[in-house]
Amino acid sequence: MSSREEILANIRRNTQKRFDYPEWQIKTTVYPDVVTEFCEMTRAVGGEAILLGKEEDINAVIRRTYPEATRIASDIDEVTCATFNPDELDRAQDLNGTDIAVVAGELGVAENAAVWIPQTVKYKALYFIAEKLVIILDRNRIVSNMHEAYEIVKKEKYEFGTFISGPSKTADIEQALVMGAHGARDVLVILK
Numbered sequence: 001m002s003s004r005e006e007i008l009a010n011i012r013r014n015t016q017k018r019f020d021y022p023e024w025q026i027k028t029t030v031y032p033d034v035v036t037e038f039c040e041m042t043r044a045v046g047g048e049a050i051l052l053g054k055e056e057d058i059n060a061v062i063r064r065t066y067p068e069a070t071r072i073a074s075d076i077d078e079v080t081c082a083t084f085n086p087d088e089l090d091r092a093q094d095l096n097g098t099d100i101a102v103v104a105g106e107l108g109v110a111e112n113a114a115v116w117i118p119q120t121v122k123y124k125a126l127y128f129i130a131e132k133l134v135i136i137l138d139r140n141r142i143v144s145n146m147h148e149a150y151e152i153v154k155k156e157k158y159e160f161g162t163f164i165s166g167p168s169k170t171a172d173i174e175q176a177l178v179m180g181a182h183g184a185r186d187v188l189v190i191l192k
Contacts, residue, residue, distance in 0.1 A: 026147060028144065028145045028147050028148070029111055029144060029145055030144045030145070031110045031111075031144045034108075034110040034142040034143065034144055035051070035110075035139050035142055035191065037110040037111070037144075038108050038109075038110045038113055038142050038189075038191075039051070039191075041110060041111065041112060041113035042113040042166065042187075042189055044113070045112070045113050045165050045166030046166040046167050046169060046179055046187075047113065047165075047166035047167060047186075047187040047188065047189060048065075048186075048187070048188050048189070049113070049188075049189040049190075049191060050065075050188065050189070050190050050191065051139065051191050052190055052191060052192045058078060058079060058136060058190055058192070059078075059079065059080050059081040061190055062079070062081050062100065062102065062134055062188075062190075063081055065134075065188055066099070066100055066132060068099075069099040069100045069132070070083065070099060071083055071084070071097055071098050071099045071100075072084075072098075072099060072100045072101075072102065073085070073086040073095065073098050073100070073101045073102070073126060073130065074086070074101070074102035074103070075087050075120070075121055076102060076103075076104055076136065079102045079136075082102060086098075086101070086121050086122060086123060086126050087121055087122040089122070089123070092123035092125040095123060095125055095126055095129045095130070096129060098126070098129060098130040098131070099130065099131050099132060100130055100131070100132045100133070100134055101126045101127065101129075101130035101132075101133050101134070101184075102134040102136065103117060103120070103121070103126065103127060103133065103134070103135055103136070104117070104120060104135075104136050104137075105117050105135040105136065105137035105141075105189070106118055106137075106141065107137075107141050107142075107143065107149055107152055107153065108137050108141060108142035108143070108189070108191075109142070109143055109144075109145065109146055109148075109149045109163070109165075110142055110143065110144050110145070111144060111145045111146065112146065112165050113165045113166060113189075114146070114149070114163040114164065114165040115135050115137055115163065115164055115165070115189060116149060116153055116161060116162075116163055117135065117161060117162055117163075117164055118156070118158045118160070118161040119158065119159055119160040119161060124160050127162065127164065127183075128168075128182070128183040128184070130184055131184065131185055131186070132184055132185065132186040132187070132188070133164070133167075133183075133184035133186070133187045133188070134187075134188045134189075134190060135164070135187065135188070135189045135190070136189075136190050136192060137189055137190070137191055137192070138191075138192060139191040139192065142191075149163075164183075164187065166187050167179050167183070167184050167185055167186055167187045168182050168183030168184060168185075170182065
């Protein structure tokens, strides 16, 4: 038994009275058009969102947006512009120097442009080490707010997952905003 399990077992054993969770409702914002709100919010957080047309190709969008990229990682079958599959690397360190990582998002959130990305690749470092991150997301998988998102996400089992909203950023005490401080400098969400 781990220390954590032992502590929790002691708490359960010594709890005299148990209380049910209170019934409560949180008033949340619900958007009539979650796709439009998601796109607007993505721009507000420093990213870009593109609604893919029926005849438009994901690969063409990636190449048009990032014509200078030479090292493109993806394990998604429809992404044929990828120059390597990150799952075929022996070490996570070999991801260093990746220009673009193209990954699949599972769920989008309109209120803050966050995209839930469960780990589907061998090394989760891929989500953070690439200079630019392209997230492919089904436009029908966007919800209004984080409350709805958590209700969906908590039903699944993931080894690792993260919400990503736009490029990484930080602001120091002087309030100087720096993009790409500890992750992708640029984030493009392609809504198919």
